[in-house]
Amino acid sequence: MNSQIILLVDDEPHILAIMSHILKRKNYNIETACNGEEGLQKAIKLRPSIIITDVQMPRMKGPEMCRQLLEKHPEFCPLIVVASSRTEHEIRDWVSQHSHIVFKEKPISPVNLLTLVAQHFSSTTLVRA
Amino acid sequence: MIIYTSIVIAVIGGLMAFNHYQEQQGAIQFQGAWFMPVSQSSTRQLLLFMQVIVPILLLTTAFYRFIISKLNTIDRLNDRLICLLNDKKTNTGVQVNDPNTGQPVTAMGHLIDSLENRLKTLESESSRALASNHVLSYQRRKADLLLQAMPYGVLVMDGDGLVTYVNQKIKSLVSVEPEQIVDHPLQSWCKNSELISLLSCYKGNASPLQRLNFVEFKANENSNKTLFASVHPFSIMENIPEFQGVLVIIRDISEEVSARQGRDEFVTHVAHELKSPLNTVHMFVDLLLNDSELDENTRMDSLNSIKDQMERLTGLISNLLNIAKLESGTLSLDKERVNLKEFLEDTFNAVKKSGRSEDLSFDLKLPSSLNAIMIDKELFRVALNNLLSNAVKYNRPGGRVSLEAEETGNSIIIYVRDNGIGINAVDQSQVFEKFYRSDEQEVTTKNGQGLGLALVKQIVTIHYGTVSVKSEKGQGSEFRIEIKKDLHTLRQTA
Numbered sequence: 001m002n003s004q005i006i007l008l009v010d011d012e013p014h015i016l017a018i019m020s021h022i023l024k025r026k027n028y029n030i031e032t033a034c035n036g037e038e039g040l041q042k043a044i045k046l047r048p049s050i051i052i053t054d055v056q057m058p059r060m061k062g063p064e065m066c067r068q069l070l071e072k073h074p075e076f077c078p079l080i081v082v083a084s085s086r087t088e089h090e091i092r093d094w095v096s097q098h099s100h101i102v103f104k105e106k107p108i109s110p111v112n113l114l115t116l117v118a119q120h121f122s123s124t125t126l127v128r129a
Numbered sequence: 130m131i132i133y134t135s136i137v138i139a140v141i142g143g144l145m146a147f148n149h150y151q152e153q154q155g156a157i158q159f160q161g162a163w164f165m166p167v168s169q170s171s172t173r174q175l176l177l178f179m180q181v182i183v184p185i186l187l188l189t190t191a192f193y194r195f196i197i198s199k200l201n202t203i204d205r206l207n208d209r210l211i212c213l214l215n216d217k218k219t220n221t222g223v224q225v226n227d228p229n230t231g232q233p234v235t236a237m238g239h240l241i242d243s244l245e246n247r248l249k250t251l252e253s254e255s256s257r258a259l260a261s262n263h264v265l266s267y268q269r270r271k272a273d274l275l276l277q278a279m280p281y282g283v284l285v286m287d288g289d290g291l292v293t294y295v296n297q298k299i300k301s302l303v304s305v306e307p308e309q310i311v312d313h314p315l316q317s318w319c320k321n322s323e324l325i326s327l328l329s330c331y332k333g334n335a336s337p338l339q340r341l342n343f344v345e346f347k348a349n350e351n352s353n354k355t356l357f358a359s360v361h362p363f364s365i366m367e368n369i370p371e372f373q374g375v376l377v378i379i380r381d382i383s384e385e386v387s388a389r390q391g392r393d394e395f396v397t398h399v400a401h402e403l404k405s406p407l408n409t410v411h412m413f414v415d416l417l418l419n420d421s422e423l424d425e426n427t428r429m430d431s432l433n434s435i436k437d438q439m440e441r442l443t444g445l446i447s448n449l450l451n452i453a454k455l456e457s458g459t460l461s462l463d464k465e466r467v468n469l470k471e472f473l474e475d476t477f478n479a480v481k482k483s484g485r486s487e488d489l490s491f492d493l494k495l496p497s498s499l500n501a502i503m504i505d506k507e508l509f510r511v512a513l514n515n516l517l518s519n520a521v522k523y524n525r526p527g528g529r530v531s532l533e534a535e536e537t538g539n540s541i542i543i544y545v546r547d548n549g550i551g552i553n554a555v556d557q558s559q560v561f562e563k564f565y566r567s568d569e570q571e572v573t574t575k576n577g578q579g580l581g582l583a584l585v586k587q588i589v590t591i592h593y594g595t596v597s598v599k600s601e602k603g604q605g606s607e608f609r610i611e612i613k614k615d616l617h618t619l620r621q622t623a
Contacts, residue, residue, distance in 0.1 A: 015409055017430075018434070059568045059573075077592070110416050111415075
């Protein structure tokens with residue numbers, strides 16, 4: 001089991017289920033949250049290496065969760081993947097201003113998801129080595 | 130005639146006097162003898178006197194009559210002039226070309242006739258001009274009233290950029306008194322940069338290439354009011370290509386903007402709601418296609434998830450189509466006389482047997498008989514099904530779902546109750562709005578688009594009914610549909 005945590009934040013239970021399933025099969029440590037508010041709490045508490053979040057969610061939207069996380073914990077710098085089927089320019093512009101935040105359009109295929117995660121972990125491992 | 134006779138007598142008298150003078154051999158002696166009291170010559174002297182005096186008298190009389198005749202004509206002309214001056218009707222029957230009065234008087238008579246005719250013409254023209262003036266004043270007033278009554282702000286600007294006319298509506302739109310606008314430079318009354326840019330394009334020396342036709346702007350910085358100004362150049366003189374002024378129409382489009390934003394949000398929301406289940410399906414299909422090592426349970430879970438998403442999509446599209454039809458008014462109700470008791474039993478049992486409610490208890494309480502009512506059966510079934518489905522969906526294991534109906538003298542009331550998660554007070558006021566979903570985790574973790582209750586309300590409303598909700602968080606909810614028993618619901622035809 002990979003000790004590094006991946007936090008999945010989405011209000012669609014099916015999306016959480018399938019992404020969890022795909023990543024768990026590769027022995028990643030998965031945590032889930034069903035809205036931005038819960039995602040923020042878990043991110044602060046668990047300090048995941050990767051956060052994959054939806055944009056449009058009840059209680060707190062994905063970008064707002066990221067803003068608060070960066071504001072309250074600037075030293076904490078996980079890879080944040082903002083995944084959405086929406087293509088508003090504001091989100092893309094906001095994402096482009098942050099080097100450790102990437103935008104992925106939904107649906108993310110299992111192959112792409114695994115590649116993205118694997119690349120991040122391999123790069124961080126190289127840096128540490 | 131008298132004048133001629135007088136002249137003839139005077140001439141004869143003169144000739145007789147001359148003959149007598151010749152007989153007296155000297156006018157000086159004769160004259161000196163006049164006052165001499167000589168009896169022999171008195172008869173002759175008297176005769177002589179008569180011969181001189183009578184012609185003189187006759188001549189004087191004739192001259193007097195001649196003068197009087199002339200003066201009479203002049204008097205008549207004078208009378209006519211006075212009448213003309215006093216604006217009275219003149220006696221046009223007076224003969225002014227009397228041969229005895231002479232050329233000047235005749236000419237003067239013609240002059241007066243001419244003046245009189247001219248005066249009549251002028252009076253006639255004056256009357257017409259006065260009438261035209263009244264008509265023009267009336268039309269101007271009418272045009273002004275029409276412009277004032279317009280629901281839009283109207284502003285007329287000349288080629289120099291000065292405003293020559295505004296209606297009162299402008300005041301409520303741009304918050305400036307009309308008096309401060311008319312004949313004042315644009316910059317002195319207009320504080321909005323977009324409007325200034327638009328109107329400045331139509332000043333005399335502005336380049337036609339830079340002209341805008343319209344602009345949308347906020348009434349002021351702190352206002353939510355959105356205004357739309359459009360410019361329409363006009364030309365008073367024909368054959369001149371350049372315009373002499375512009376008509377500016379300013380209207381409040383806040384409602385249109387709001388509706389536009391609402392429509393955009395609706396489209397965005399619908400797109401998101403359609404895309405979400407498709408994304409999920411896409412991911413599961415990818416998993417099934419690319420992972421040959423999936424165990425049977427995972428495969429079945431994946432297929433069930435796909436099936437759920439397909440049902441979700443079908444329900445969403447069906448709800449959207451029904452709402453679109455109801456809102457656009459294109460849905461024609463297929464009303465029929467329905468046995469309400471049977472209808473409620475059928476719908477209730479269909480939900481009960483749907484397979485998603487194994488661990489719930491169902492309770493149907495209907496009176497022994499219910500009046501048949503005129504409804505669109507299939508549409509009303511959608512409404513009732515949505516309420517019952519929600520009662521199942523937002524319930525808890527071991528919970529209860531009940532359908533109850535009662536009939537009063539005026540109405541038929543249907544209750545759908547559950548003892549599920551309930552709705553908080555804030556959400557209760559908005560549950561019938563399109564796409565509204567509670568932020569409660571117990572709600573967001575379940576499939577839904579926030580369209581079911583919106584559709585219920587619309588369907589009940591077009592059946593002349595009302596729907597309301599009573600709920601307590603954690604205790605359950607009660608939805609109440611009331612259909613009035615009136616001509617709309619009891620008569621045979623819709």
